[in-house]
């Protein structure tokens with residue numbers, strides 16, 4: 001074997017594959033015993049795809065004649081798949097640190113929203129911002145996520161609420177996709193709030209009659225690639241019937257349904273999503289038993305967002321009930337001006353402590369299941385041959401340290417690799 005390969009990661013103390021049978025998602029007990037190789041190596045080809053992963057000795061013998069552009073000796077270190085952040089709102093101008101103070105003093109999310117703050121505050125600032133300023137701040141946020149181990153991230157629009165700004169945001173996401181190594185799944189979220197001065201009916205008509213047709217044109221012309229459609233289905237935002245018509249129209253355009261539901265009130269969003277064949281529903285703090293059963297049956301992923309309940313002091317999503325019912329549970333940071341968190345390791349920690357998930361469940365949720373929620377688990381979310389060579393190398397001998405050491409990821413993550421290229425090399429890591 002003498003062809004050229006991009007990367008060899010050799011002799012790692014642990015290589016966490018997550019799964020190794022081409023599973024598209026994991027549920028129930030399969031989330032409890034992840035596939036881990038002790039003393040393993042990984043080979044990534046010049047196309048950025050994984051060519052081999054297995055015991056270090058076997059790989060060493062098989063590839064003894066091969067040449068590699070880069071070799072990383074991972075002795076005493078752990079390798080795991082790049083993390084997948086299944087829910088973020090990273091394109092915006094104007095932070096909301098002042099609202100954080102209001103919420104700490106007792107205001108609820110909806111108190112702030114109804115008073116014209118919250119999403120409305122961000123919409124005003126994002127409408128006024130230039131594309132280049134939005135791209136600069138988006139890039140900084142994505143680099144921060146990447147340093148914390150995220151290699152695939154879902155990015156929503158949704159702070160425009162009218163055609164021009166929604167398109168501006170989606171184009172900024174498209175540009176980030178072009179210039180940055182991180183993988184992006186792009187989501188149109190024009191129904192993130194009812195714009196000031198409009199009724200739900202008028203906002204829905206604008207989305208159906210103006211925004212979606214224009215988006216379709218832009219996509220067909222190859223100017224934009226959008227993967228998912230989202231709606232905030234909530235009391236005082238989009239009701240069940242407007243949500244249904246918007247999601248259905250998006251699906252007819254070929255977009256995956258992936259929306260906000262059952263967050264602050266039980267809306268039967270889970271049942272609606274299951275009925276429409278949604279790939280994912282996020283939040284679900286108020287999901288009912290019927291909603292959980294419907295999602296398990298329809299294989300609609302539940303994207304749980306531990307930062308939301310933490311920051312807003314809401315009841316925690318019922319992760320254990322969902323896991324026991326066989327729902328495909330995924331995780332997201334929900335990065336947005338309300339929940340300013342770029343770190344999936346912190347999200348996994350919160351999921352374990354506050355939502356009672358095990359560390360294995362949290363890692364499966366933040367890799368293969370998050371990839372499934374974005375329709376990408378055939379290419380991402382585990383270390384298997386022919387998948388993308390996206391991985392993390394931790395300066396520790398057990399992978400669980402990434403979750404255990406709250407906020408310790410900056411010291412633990414030595415390398416972040418995307419398609420076999422090192423995109424982050426932190427030689428300040430410490431064995432702690």
Ligand SMILES: N=CN[C@@H](CCC(=O)O)C(=O)O
Nearest residue numbers: 118119232308334336337338
């Ligand atoms: N709940 C709706 N949307 C976001 C919050 C967005 C914002 O407050 O700007 C969420 O997922 O938490």
Ligand SMILES: [Zn+2]
Nearest residue numbers: 087089260334
């Ligand atoms: Zn959200």
